[in-house]
Every structure is written in C-alpha cells, then in structure tokens.
Amino acid sequence: MTEYKHNMAGLSSAEAKKQQDRYGKNELTQQRQESFLKKIFHIICEPMFLLLIVAAVIYFILGEPRDGAIMLIFVIGIISIDVIQEWKTDKTLNALKDLSAPHVTVIRDGKETVIASSDLVPGDLMMIYEGVKIPADGIVVKSNDLCVDESSLTGEAEGVWKINAESAEPTNDYWRKDYCYAGTLVTQGTATVLVDKIGATTEYGKIGANVASAPNEDTPLQKQTSSLVKICAGIAAVLFALVGVVTYFNIPDHVFGDRIIESILSGITLAMAMIPEEFPVILTVFLSMGAWRLAKKQSLVRKLPSVETLGAVSVLCVDKTGTITMNQMTVQNTWALNEDTHSLIETMGLGCETDAYDPMEKAMLSYCDGHGISNEHLFSGELISEYAFTNELKMMGHVWRRNGEIIIAAKGSPERILTVCNMSGKDLGLTEQKITEMSKEGLRVIAVATMRPQTENDIPEKITDCTMTLLGLIGLADPPRESVKNDIAVCNRAGIRVVMITGDNGITASSIAQKIGMPNSDHIITGDMLNEMSDEELREKVKDVSIFSRVVPEHKMRIVKAFKENGEIVAMTGDGVNDAPALKYADIGIAMGKRGSEVSREAADLILMDDNFTTIVETVKDGRRIYDNIRKAVGYVFTIHFPIAFASLLAPMLGITPAAILLLPLHVVLLELIIDPTCSIVLERQPAETDIMDRKPRNPKEKLLNAGIFIKSIIQGLIIFAASFGTYFTILGGNTDNAPLARAMGFAIIMLSNLFLVQVNSSNHDFAFQSITRLVKDKVMWAVNIFTVFGLLIILYTPINHFLKFEPLSASQFFGAVGIAAAAVLWYELVKLVKKIIK
Ligand code: ADP
Ligand code: MG
Numbered sequence: 001m002t003e004y005k006h007n008m009a010g011l012s013s014a015e016a017k018k019q020q021d022r023y024g025k026n027e028l029t030q031q032r033q034e035s036f037l038k039k040i041f042h043i044i045c046e047p048m049f050l051l052l053i054v055a056a057v058i059y060f061i062l063g064e065p066r067d068g069a070i071m072l073i074f075v076i077g078i079i080s081i082d083v084i085q086e087w088k089t090d091k092t093l094n095a096l097k098d099l100s101a102p103h104v105t106v107i108r109d110g111k112e113t114v115i116a117s118s119d120l121v122p123g124d125l126m127m128i129y130e131g132v133k134i135p136a137d138g139i140v141v142k143s144n145d146l147c148v149d150e151s152s153l154t155g156e157a158e159g160v161w162k163i164n165a166e167s168a169e170p171t172n173d174y175w176r177k178d179y180c181y182a183g184t185l186v187t188q189g190t191a192t193v194l195v196d197k198i199g200a201t202t203e204y205g206k207i208g209a210n211v212a213s214a215p216n217e218d219t220p221l222q223k224q225t226s227s228l229v230k231i232c233a234g235i236a237a238v239l240f241a242l243v244g245v246v247t248y249f250n251i252p253d254h255v256f257g258d259r260i261i262e263s264i265l266s267g268i269t270l271a272m273a274m275i276p277e278e279f280p281v282i283l284t285v286f287l288s289m290g291a292w293r294l295a296k297k298q299s300l301v302r303k304l305p306s307v308e309t310l311g312a313v314s315v316l317c318v319d320k321t322g323t324i325t326m327n328q329m330t331v332q333n334t335w336a337l338n339e340d341t342h343s344l345i346e347t348m349g350l351g352c353e354t355d356a357y358d359p360m361e362k363a364m365l366s367y368c369d370g371h372g373i374s375n376e377h378l379f380s381g382e383l384i385s386e387y388a389f390t391n392e393l394k395m396m397g398h399v400w401r402r403n404g405e406i407i408i409a410a411k412g413s414p415e416r417i418l419t420v421c422n423m424s425g426k427d428l429g430l431t432e433q434k435i436t437e438m439s440k441e442g443l444r445v446i447a448v449a450t451m452r453p454q455t456e457n458d459i460p461e462k463i464t465d466c467t468m469t470l471l472g473l474i475g476l477a478d479p480p481r482e483s484v485k486n487d488i489a490v491c492n493r494a495g496i497r498v499v500m501i502t503g504d505n506g507i508t509a510s511s512i513a514q515k516i517g518m519p520n521s522d523h524i525i526t527g528d529m530l531n532e533m534s535d536e537e538l539r540e541k542v543k544d545v546s547i548f549s550r551v552v553p554e555h556k557m558r559i560v561k562a563f564k565e566n567g568e569i570v571a572m573t574g575d576g577v578n579d580a581p582a583l584k585y586a587d588i589g590i591a592m593g594k595r596g597s598e599v600s601r602e603a604a605d606l607i608l609m610d611d612n613f614t615t616i617v618e619t620v621k622d623g624r625r626i627y628d629n630i631r632k633a634v635g636y637v638f639t640i641h642f643p644i645a646f647a648s649l650l651a652p653m654l655g656i657t658p659a660a661i662l663l664l665p666l667h668v669v670l671l672e673l674i675i676d677p678t679c680s681i682v683l684e685r686q687p688a689e690t691d692i693m694d695r696k697p698r699n700p701k702e703k704l705l706n707a708g709i710f711i712k713s714i715i716q717g718l719i720i721f722a723a724s725f726g727t728y729f730t731i732l733g734g735n736t737d738n739a740p741l742a743r744a745m746g747f748a749i750i751m752l753s754n755l756f757l758v759q760v761n762s763s764n765h766d767f768a769f770q771s772i773t774r775l776v777k778d779k780v781m782w783a784v785n786i787f788t789v790f791g792l793l794i795i796l797y798t799p800i801n802h803f804l805k806f807e808p809l810s811a812s813q814f815f816g817a818v819g820i821a822a823a824a825v826l827w828y829e830l831v832k833l834v835k836k837i838i839k
Contacts, residue, residue, distance in 0.1 A: 131597025642717025
C-alpha cells in the first residue's frame with residue numbers, strides 16, 4: 001500500500017494535475033474512439049454505396065469518365081453528409097454522457113469541490129455519504145457510522161461497518177475495515193477517504209475490466225427499420241434482375257457488351273431508388289437530437305431507446321414528497337396531549353439531527369426557533385446515542401444527557417410511536433381522533449414521545465424496546481407544486497395514469513390526491529395490505545387504485561411488476577438506494593438529479609434535474625412528439641422513393657431507351673443527396689401536434705410503419721410519380737432528342753414536390769401554412785427550403801445542366817412545373833380539411 005502524506009486541505013489543483021499526468025484518468029478502460037477512416041469505411045460498406053460505386057465504375061468502363069466523375073463527387077457529397085450527421089450525433093451523445101456522468105465531492109485547495117469521478121487522482125480526499133457508489137479505492141481517514149455494501153466485490157450481502165485507519169489494528173484480512181473499495185456502495189453514514197488507487201488498479205478494476213464497456217445496443221425501432229431496409233433491398237434485388245433483363249431485350253441494336261452494361265446500369269438505378277437507406281440515419285439523428293432537446297429541458301436521458309419508450313408511457317408512478325409536493329415543509333399544527341406544548345416542541349427539536357438536512361426536520365427546528373427554543377439551547381447537552389430512522393421503523397430517537405438527566409426524544413409516524421407508548425384507552429382514543437383530523441387536512445402527522453431512564457444502563461438497546469410517554473402530535477404541511485393540478489389534468493386527458501407512492505399515511509395522501517385532482521383519490525393500498533396480497537390480487541387491485549401509502553421502497557418493485565403484467569408501460573420515480581431495483585425494472589426509471597442518490601441515478605433511464613413532476617409530463621409529451629416526427633419522416637422517405645423507383649422500373653417496360661430515361665443514376669444520387677438532409681432537418685424540428693396530449697398512449701406493439709401511414713405514403717407517392725413521369729413522358733413523345741427537356745421537367749417536379757411534401761406531412765391535422773407559421777422564425781427551416789430551390793436553379797440554369805443532361809426550362813415551363821408539383825402534393829390539404837369537417 002502506498003502511504004500518502006495528507007493534510008485536511010486536500011491536494012492543490014497543481015498537485016492534482018501532476019498526479020493525473022502520472023496516473024491518468026480514473027476509468028476502468030480508456031474509451032476508444034472509432035477512427036475517421038473506419039467510419040467512412042463503414043458507410044461505404046452499406047449496400048447503397050456499393051451500388052453507387054459500381055455505377056461509377058461502369059460509367060468509366062463505358063468510356064464516360066465525366067459521368068463517372070460526377071457520380072463520384074455525389075458519392076463524396078453523401079458520405080460527407082453522413083459523416084457530419086454521425087459526428088454531430090456522437091457529439092450530442094457524448095455531451096449527454098458527460099452531463100449524466102458520476103461526480104464526487106473532493107477537497108481541493110482547501111475547499112469542497114465537485115469533480116467528475118474520472119478526474120479523481122491518488123492523494124485526493126473524497127467525501128462519501130449514503131447512496132454514493134465509491135469511485136476509487138482509498139483509506140478511511142475520518143468516518144461517521146460508515147456502512148458499506150461490498151457485495152459487488154466480495155459477494156457478502158451483509159453491510160461492512162468501517163473504522164478509521166488510525167484506530168485500526170493490523171490484521172491479515174484481505175478486505176480491510178479501514179479501507180473503501182471502488183464499485184461498492186455506501187448504505188449509511190459519511191466519511192472522508194484518502195484516495196489510494198484509481199481506475200484499473202483498484203480491486204474492482206482488477207476483476208471488472210471486462211464489464212467496463214457495454215456495447216451500444218440498437219433500439220427496438222432501429223431493429224425494426226433495419227429489417228424494413230432489408231426487405232426493400234430484397235425486393236430491389238428481384239427487380240434489379242427483371243429490369244436488367246428487360247433492358248437487355250429493349251436494345252437489340254447495341255453491341256453485346258454495351259447491352260450488358262446498360263442493363264446492369266438500369267438495374268442499379270432501380271435498386272438505388274428502392275433502398276430506403278435513410279431510415280437508420282433518421283432514427284439515430286431523431287433520437288439523439290431528441291435526447292439533446294430533452295436535456296435542455298432538465299431531463300437527461302441515459303439510454304437512447306428510452307426516448308422512444310417515453311412516448312408510450314401509460315402509467316406514471318411518482319413519489320409524493322418532493323415530486324408532487326414542493327418538499328418545503330412547515331409546521332402547521334401542534335397538539336399536546338397534556339397541554340404542555342413547550343415540552344412537546346422541545347422534545348420534537350431534541351429528536352432532530354443536530355445538522356438537519358431533511359426538510360421536515362429543518363421545519364421542526366425553525367419552528368422551535370420561532371418559539372424561543374434556539375438550536376444552541378437544544379443541542380447544548382451531550383448526545384449519548386441514537387436510534388436511527390429506517391424506512392421499516394418509520395421512527396427514530398435521540399438519547400441526550402442534559403443537566404445531569406438522561407432524556408430519550410423520539411418522533412415518527414404515529415402508528416409506530418404509539419406502539420412504544422404506554423397510555424390509557426381514553427388518551428389513545430383522543431389521540432387517534434386527532435391524528436385522523438390532522439391527516440384529513442393533508443398534513444403529515446408526526447408523533448413525539450419521550451422516556452427518562454435513570455442510568456445509562458437503563459437505555460434500551462432498540463427503540464422498539466422502549467416504554468415511552470406520548471407528548472403530542474405535530475402536523476406538517478408540504479403543499480403540492482403549483483403546476484401539478486394542471487399536469488394531472490393533462491395526464492388524465494392523455495390516458496396516462498398517475499400513481500402516487502408515499503411513506504406518509506393514507507388519509508394524508510388521499511387528501512393531497514384530492515387537492516390535485518387525481519381520480520379515485522379515496523382508493524388506497526397501504527404497505528401492510530400489500531404484504532398480505534398475492535401478486536394476482538395486486539394485479540387486479542391496481543386497475544383502479546392509484547395511491548400507495550405507508551410503503552417502503554421494496555414495495556415499489558411489486559407495484560411496477562403488477563402494472564407491467566397488466567400490459568402497461570410504466571415510468572417510476574425513485575431517489576433512494578433501495579429504489580434502484582424498481583427503477584431498473586420499470587420501463588422508464590426516473591431518478592432525481594437534486595436529491596437522488598447516485599445509485600438510483602445509475603439505475604435510471606432518465607435523470608430529472610429539477611425533481612419536478614411537470615418536467616416528467618413534458619418529457620413524456622416530448623417522447624410522443626419525437627416518435628410522431630420519426631413516423632412522419634419515415635412516411636416521407638417512403639413516399640418520395642415511389643416516383644424515383646417507379647420511374648426506373650417503368651422506363652424499360654415502356655421500351656424507353658436507356659439514354660432517354662427520366663432518372664439516370666446520376667439523378668437518383670442527386671435526389672438522395674437532398675432527401676436525407678431535408679427531412680432530417682425540417683421534420684426533426686417539428687413542434688408537437690396540438691392534440692398530442694389528447695390521445696391515448698400508443699400501443700407499444702404497433703409497428704412504426706403502420707397500415708395508415710403505408711397507404712398514405714403509397715397514394716402520395718403514386719400521385720407524385722404520375723405527375724412527374726406523366727409530364728416527362730408527354731414531352732418526350734417517343735423522341736430521344738426531347739429527353740433533356742422532358743427530364744428537366746420531370747426532375748424539377750420531383751424536387752419541388754419534395755419541397756411541398758415536407759411541409760404538408762409536417763402535421764397530420766394542421767395545414768401546411770400553419771406548420772410554416774409555427775416555424776416561421778426558424779432560420780434553419782428557411783435555409784433548407786431556400787437551399788433546395790437554389791440548388792434546383794443552379795442545376796437547371798448554369799452550365800452544370802449540360803453535365804446532368806438537362807435543358808434549361810423557360811419561365812412558363814418552370815412555373816408549370818411548380819404548379820404541377822403543388823397540385824401533386826397539396827391535394828392532401830383537402831383531405832385534412834375533410835377530416836376536420838367530419839370530426
Ligand atoms: P415519503 O415517501 O412521502 O417521502 P418517507 O418515507 O420519507 O415518506 O417517510 C415516511 C414516514 O416516516 C413519514 O410519514 C413520517 O411519519 C416518518 N418519517 C420520515 N422522516 C422522519 C424523520 N426524520 N423523523 C421521524 N419520522 C420520520
Ligand atoms: Mg421522504
């Protein structure tokens with residue numbers, strides 16, 4: 001073991017820097033970045049690019065190096081777009097990862113500073129406390145009731161009580177009691193630890209190097225779309241053969257070699273037009289951009305698939321305290337059994353932690369202060385021992401020696417405190433009546449009791465062994481957050497059930513539930529009832545009960561399970577260490593960024609930076625929006641592929657010679673170059689549909705490309721095809737010399753339709769002009785549209801047109817094309833209108 005000299009001021013920044021240069025980062029394995037060339041290689045291996053490259057090569061073989069070169073330029077263009085998109089996604093995802101990365105408090109330059117755990121160096125003094133996952137190995141310098149769960153290392157379930165290194169006696173045990181290990185969990189207490197080993201040199205690093213990096217798994221949607229792409233590629237392969245053969249027989253006048261090559265070329269054009277290779281790109285871009293936008297609204301997505309699951313959430317299980325309520329407690333009411341209010345308040349104060357951080361205890365201490373009992377006065381005695389609060393006991397106590405007397409001050413949930421009190425039946429009846437009264441007002445009721453042992457030997461071992469005297473009751477108010485009522489109403493309309501989970505008593509919970517407008521606010525399941533119920537009974541019960549009171553974190557698991565078995569998609573909040581399993585098991589586990597423990601954050605899919613219920617509802621709404629937009633984008637891509645594919649398919653069938661066809665491979669590539677960016681950019685930015693929270697959650701089993709979208713895409717696609725190909729075919733009139741003009745018209749129509757289509761398909765209900773007005777201030781949307789129009793003008797009216805085998809259109813022809821394109825797309829606005837009227 002290395003011995004570090006240390007003083008309580010910790011390292012200086014300069015020393016820390018030096019240590020980091022020497023020992024590196026505190027990471028199990030260094031992150032390896034995919035190299036730039038490898039990325040490009042991956043892109044080129046996509047079937048689409050292989051086709052492109054084959055086509056370019058064929059051009060060269062055909063003795064048309066100019067066409068081949070243009071083709072290659074386009075290929076480079078598409079690759080650049082892909083690389084830029086991927087780079088941007090990576091950057092976004094890494095930024096998200098950094099935001100949700102674990103942090104640790106250290107003492108540097110004499111001050112407590114929060115740093116990323118990866119920046120920890122040997123020699124640092126780190127502070128650990130309940131709920132922290134220890135990030136490095138180190139020596140316990142100073143500790144206070146420190147208990148650590150080391151099961152991840154030793155397999156030992158029992159917590160280990162740690163001692164200070166100074167007072168430790170030398171042993172031969174491998175696992176030391178005065179030492180903390182990386183990867184283990186603080187379950188109680190606090191400590192200052194001198195970091196000794198970091199990264200792969202820690203005990204955890206030695207065994208855990210192989211668990212370090214989980215591979216990035218594809219999301220369910222990604223799997224769905226990649227199978228869709230495969231199906232399309234399969235169909236493309238069949239049609240490739242068909243078109244090839246037909247083309248071959250169409251050109252008997254060419255020499256054999258040319259015939260073969262022309263056939264392959266038209267086959268390739270078709271195949272290129274058929275493969276919707278944009279799908280996977282759309283997904284990654286939409287999901288990661290979505291996660292990014294969520295992060296700006298205070299909710300950090302830790303796993304990309306959660307973005308798609310969010311939109312399907314049908315049950316929201318939330319903690320009452322702090323999420324639904326503000327977690328700002330005030331003492332509202334006191335009731336003293338023997339009318340000795342002063343003793344009641346003083347004992348309540350003595351029962352609080354001397355350095356209270358719990359809002360409830362803070363409220364109690366400030367109430368004492370307001371009644372002339374200062375903290376100095378309260379805590380002037382000697383704290384002999386404590387009965388710690390646990391979720392199961394729901395009460396706690398402090399044993400003080402004051403002015404030569406021993407006083408036990410206990411407080412906790414009335415049910416539990418009453419079990420340790422000795423009192424007459426009459427008093428009991430009175431107290432119970434008072435409890436109900438206060439609870440009905442929505443107050444948290446705390447009972448305060450005391451006991452005065454004669455000597456230290458008379459102090460009971462456990463709080464449950466005490467025989468106390470009840471002093472009275474305290475009623476604390478924790479008002480619901482202001483926006484909650486509205487949020488609950490939104491959830492009700494959106495078919496999302498809100499379920500309240502609390503450690504408080506049922507009457508209090510029910511009263512709050514009623515205040516915020518939760519349906520069925522009088523149906524309650526308590527923790528005790530839950531213990532009695534079988535899983536089947538619970539599954540039945542949760543169909544109409546939305547309040548769980550007096551529960552402990554371990555119950556959450558059963559609650560999530562019951563809902564999931566009923567086919568619901570469950571989001572669940574949690575902050576404590578014991579909440580982690582339920583968070584993991586829920587479809588969306590939500591941890592609290594402010595008051596949550598690190599363990600809960602690690603188990604969660606989503607971290608709520610502001611602990612606010614409103615943010616959860618907003619996040620679900622955004623999840624729906626993102627999913628909607630993905631659907632729109634997929635539908636759009638599908639639609640726009642129709643005119644392209646059909647044009648390539650029909651040409652040989654109609655006996656059009658290869659030189660005269662509407663879309664040469666060049667043009668297909670050019671269109672691909674436009675489709676991907678326009679739809680990613682414009683559709684990704686679409687705000688939520690106005691009715692987005694008025695519909696039921698989507699069926700999680702439903703396919704992305706459902707029948708409705710499929711039919712709509714086919715009809716839209718076929719009409720654009722008819723408009724562009726019809727125009728082209730009419731102008732061509734069977735004469736190859738007319739091809740450049742006919743092609744220019746056809747191409748212009750496809751491109752302009754594309755422009756209109758994005759706007760029309762931006763919303764399922766609102767008219768295109770409404771979608772445009774909503775984004776009217778969005779420079780990016782305008783940039784994309786203007787860019788497309790300019791692109792078209794450049795292609796048609798600069799010398800480039802010659803390379804692309806276009807003839808410039810006259811003004812009337814150009815506006816004719818605009819008109820045809822508009823008609824081919826805007827008819828859908830009428831459909832929307834009719835739908836609106838029928839509704
Ligand atoms: P919630 O789930 O609403 O946050 P908790 O689990 O924090 O509720 O608390 C449950 C119950 O335990 C409270 O209603 C109260 O009766 C009791 N309790 C909580 N904290 C303390 C405390 N510091 N001292 C005494 N009793 C407490
Ligand atoms: Mg609490």
